Each structure stands twice: as C-alpha cells, then as structure tokens.
Amino acid sequence: MNASIITLWTIFYRFFLFGCVSFGGPAAHIGYYRKQFVERDRWLDEESFARMVALSQFLPGPGSSQVCAAIGYRKAGAVGATASFLGFTLPSFLLMYALARFSAELMDLPFTLTLIHGLKLLAVVVVADAVWGMAQRFCTNRLQWGLACFSAIVLLAWPSLWIQCVVLLIAAAIASRYPQGGAQPVEGTLLRWPLILFGLLLLLALWPGAGPMRQSFADFFQTGALVFGGGHVVLPLLQETVGEAMSADRFLTGYAAAQAMPGPVFTLAAFLGVELHPQSPLLGATVATLAIFLPGILLMLGFYHAWEALASRPRIGAAAAGINAAVVGLLLSALYQPVFISAVRDGADMGLVILGLYVLRGRQWPILGLIGLMLVASVGRFYLG
Template sequence: MFQIFLRFFSLGLVSFGGPAAHIGYFRQTFVQELNWLDDKHYGSLVALSQFMPGPGSSQVGFAIGYHRGGLLGAVAAFVGFTLPSFILLFLLAVTSSQWLDYSFTQGIIHGLKLLAVVVVADAIWIMFKQFCQRKQAKLLMVTSCVIILLQPSMLMQFGLLIAAALVGRYYLSGLPGEQVQTPEAAQPSVKLNFFWLSIFCGLLIASLVMIGLSKQAGIGSLTELFSQFYQVGSMVFGGGHVVLPLLQQSVGDAVSSDQFLTGYALAQAVPGPMFALAAFLGAEIWVQQPLVGALVATLAIFLPGFLLMLVALKSWHAISARPQVTGAIAGVNACVVGFLLAALYNPIFISAVLSPLDMALVVLGFGLFKIFKPNIFILVAGFGVTGALIGAFAG
C-alpha cells in the first residue's frame, strides 16, 4: 500500500497539464516503467473512465490502484495523487499567494507545462498505433478530434463516445490488435456491484433533498456543502475543465466571481487533478473551519466517480474481453485518442507553447524522449530547471 501511495504521490507532485497529461504520465509510469498492467488493459480503464461521470484521470489512477492492491490500493492511489494539489490549494486559500508572482516560480511552472506537451504527444502516438490500426478506427479518431475542437462540451463528448461504440460494434468487431484479453472473460455471466450502486444512488437522492431543505431554511451547513459538490461530481463526464461551469453554478452564491476565478487560476498552476479546486472553494466557503470545508468538498466531488468505478470495474474487464463488445471498445478507444489529440491543442499546447523558444524546447524534449527514453523524473527536473532559468532571465 505504501508503494502505491508513494508512486502516485510522486506523480501528484509533478503532474501538470490536466487530465490528458495525467493519462500520459500514468501510462509512462505504470505501463512502460513498472509494468503493473499492459497497454490493452490500460486502454480499457481509460475507456471506462470516459463512460463514467467524475474526474477522468483520477478514475484511471483509482482503477490502477485497485488493480494493484484492491480497495485499499485504490484509496492509496487517490490520496497519493490528490494530496499535493489539495495541500497547495488549501494553503493558497488561507494564506497569501504573492509567491506566485515571482518570475522564478512562474518559470518552473511554465517548463513543466512544456513537459506536459511532450508527454501527451507521446501518449497519443503510442495509443494511435495501438488503437487505430484500421481505417475505420482512424476515421473515428479524426472525426472525434475535429468535432471536439469545434464544439467542446461534455454532452458532445458523451454523444461521440456512444456513437463510436455503435460504429465500432458493427465495423471493428474482432480486431486482433484491439481486443482486451482478461481472465474474467471465461465467466459465464457478468454482474454489476449493486452495493456500490445503491450507495451512489442513495447519496445522490439525499443530496438533492438536502439542498432543497437548505434553500427553504435559508442556512448553510456542511451537509449542504457536501451535497453541492457531490452533485457536481455526479454530472461531469471526463473531468478537467468541464467541471468549472457546473461548479460555478453550484457554489456561485457562496463565493464571489473573483474568488472562483482565483481558485481556477491557481488550480491550473499546481499539479494534480483539476477537481482539487474543490479544496480551495471548500476552504473559502467554510471559513470558520477551512480545513474541514476543504476536506468535505474534496471528498464529495471525487466520491461519485469512484463509487461508479467500483460498480463496473470488475465487470468491465470481463465484458471488454467478450467478442460481442470488443468492437465497441475499439471504437471508444479510437474516439478517446481523438479526445486526447484535441486536448493536446486545447488547453495544453495553447497554454504552454507561447514562443518559438517554447516550441523548440518541446521538439527537443520529444526527440530526446523518443530516442533515449529517460525516466520521467529526469525530464521533470530538466524542464523545471530550464523553465526556471528562462523565467529568471526574462524577469
């Protein structure tokens, strides 16, 4: 359990770039370096996270922890990956953030954003070769990327996943390079875990009731705070930046626009999942005990996605290995590659590559990454130091 926690904690310290970058970091660490699972199994977990509401990359990490160490392993993975960003955003909510104005600090953050471009580009290249072997899969990838670039919304993303599954079911069934083989395929039947499903549904119904009662009474409580963030976590597909509109709508009465935008900016500046923004907002809302507010909000926004992963995780491995659904999985995987390609441009590339020098560093880093295949932490140190030096000279 400590090994799982330590691996995810170290990634949580350096995982800039949002969900797409996190998926790249996870693949580099747990598939290529540690061999905890193979590319096909990893691809199936990514596909499952796209179908479930919640923080997409954190759900993948949760599933990797579950694969490695059961439920406790999943919790260790979540705590490890989320703890650095939680601590940073909580401290920034209760203390001054003047240190963010220093050119040295901004340089380090900018260098790590450039590294995110390299990592995501490598992940897309590998996943393209793995999941886009046939013409139909390549067309799905290109189509999903173009549509998401032009119409980025969670409804569009979910609709594309359903369409890709249907297309894959009829045109990609039985592809030898895109099947996921797991021992559960031999089981005669597949059953969802209704224990976790009942907990998810019960908490969702209770949150709806509690928010209604709180509005009638005109008072706030920790239960209402939990309910607000739990509802947001239950409705967001894919995680990342798509959580922002729902969050602002949900807690708009409790925090000002300036506070919300400040938290959003800081969440982009720190490593880890965007959902950790809940730590900042929870501390700002529950000012009498900010740590309690941050903990409640963070738990509430992550919990729905994790409960739903537990509902389908074991069954998903069994289902995804069955011949009648391998085509649908292949279609979804191709669509996810398109999503990652769109995310490589927006928000990763456009927020990181701001000059010809930045582009040169990305090309150099990608070349070194593919030729020498260095450890991810060597790359982190290299890009961080380079960014700091550029920031110092620029300042």
C-alpha cells in the first residue's frame, strides 16, 4: 500500500477515535491533541502547536476543528487537513443525524447518561494535564506567569468571547515590548487557494438565489463566517437562521443533544439540516455541516504559513509567546467553566479525576486506557449505587 495512503488513513483513524470520545468542548479537544500529537506521536513541537491554538483564537469558526485541520495539513497537506477534519467530525455528525431522524430517547437512558458522565470526567483529566504541560513549556519567566494568571483571573470573572480577544491582545502588546533574539526566521506567505475559495463561497452565499438547499448553504456559511467562539456563541445566530421553520423546543432539543455529544458542537448543523429538509435529510445535514465548518477551516489554512513566518520575527515572536502564556490562562479558566463544574458532582468524582491524573501523568497510560478506566469506574458506580 502506498505510504501516502497509509499516512492519510492514520490521520483519519486517529482523529476519528478522538471524535468518538472527545467530550468536554474545545479546551478538552485541544488537550487530547496535545497529548497525542505533541507528546506521544511528535507530529509537531510544542511551539508550533501553541501557534496553531493562538491563531484559532483570532479567526471565526470552531477553534478545535481549526486546530484539527491545521495538524492534518502540517502532516500531509490539504488532503491531510481533509482527512483530519472528516475523522474528527464524522462521529458527532452521524450521531446528530441519527438523533434528528429517529429519536432522542436513547440519550435520556440512565445508563447512557452514566457513560457520558464518565467521559466528562475524562475531559477534566485531559484539560488539567494540558494546562499543566503547557504551563511548564510557555510560562518560563515571571512575565509569562503573570500573563497566564491575568488571563485566567479576568476570564473567570468575566467569561466572554470579546473579553477573551481583548485579553489575548493585551498579552501580545505587553510581551512584544520584551523581544528576545535567537529565533530562526521562517519563510511563509498567505496560502492563496483557501482564501480564494473562501471568497468565492462567500460571494455564492451572499448572491441572491432560489431553492431551499441553496438558501441553507448561504445561511450556514454566513453563520460560520461570522461567529467567533464556541457553540454557545453560535446558538443565537443559528436560532435566527432557522427562524420559524423549527419550533423552539425542537431547536433546544438538538442543542442540548449536541452538548452531550463528543466532538464539535457545531455539528448541531447536521440536526438542523435534517429538520429543515425532511425530504432530503442526508443532503440537508451534509450541506449545513460543511457550510458552517468551511469558513473557519479555509481561513485557518490560508493564514497558517503567514502566521508561522510572523511568529519567527523577534517582536512578533515575543507577542506570540505572550499569547501562548495567555492561552494557558484561557485553558485554566475553561478547566473550571465549563469542564470541571459540569462534570465533578461529588467527592467520588473528584477522586476519579485524581486517579485519572495519576495514571495519565504518573503511569503514562495511553488515552484509550484512560477512557476505559473512566467508563468502567462510572459503570461500576452506577450499578453499586
């Protein structure tokens, strides 16, 4: 078998596994990526990973999916980005599609909720590990520790997307005043084809046209191009998109289910696509999902090389280091809200989190082993009361 095909299959398979178990939102997803692709597989170094995360904070679209596509692109170009995106998104897409087509009753079963709760505890462990590991790498002096703490304190007190952007800009401005030499310059320019494709699709979305499927593409693409932040931010835009075509109860059922699913919350678009196009449910789900994800991913790929080149300049590199430190604080705030407070309900849950941290960092268990531990422990608690 061709080596490139093996590489693409590896990318798809790794991200598909993450898509099946990655509960906890973007912060948890980034933690999974870091543990697997930076520490274990060494597909990229810590600095490159941090720059991906930092860039995703300034672009519209789902941040963890943008980082996912960037990792795939770094490994195997545009086809690698496609493989990583499809692998990570496919599990939650299929679950949301099945939920819209059939029934939400399975999600309400006590045993199902128990499994989901175990995976939420897994997310606490993974995010805590990511915060610790990134802090060790990116908070190496008093300034960087101060920026990380400043970021965490502000975002814990005022958890807002706009506050997050302001905090990152302040961190960049402060850190840029203390440039350090020694960085090797990196060549890189804007990658044109993703930006050209983004522009053409945006024109198509804005151009008046007839047909319900065309309108769905336009609505969801515009939503994906406008939303900065995670699933909570996209909620009001999607509510406006579906308008009176769907009852508020049905919309909120889909949104609640998306919160309980692994993978990106933006796959709520699959649920909405089925509801909006009952005569062509699979096509409707596919069009809506691709339309909402494409803007952010195309922009990520378009700016990726230029961002890498900018970050190699002393002052810009210092600013990027400040952003990296602030991202540590951002992840720390996300560890508390929503990851920790939505998962840890009592002392026994906290005990499982501590056990998970021990086997992950102290015993170097792989992620799949940790998943099994959390699921078995949660099921055992379920049956033992």
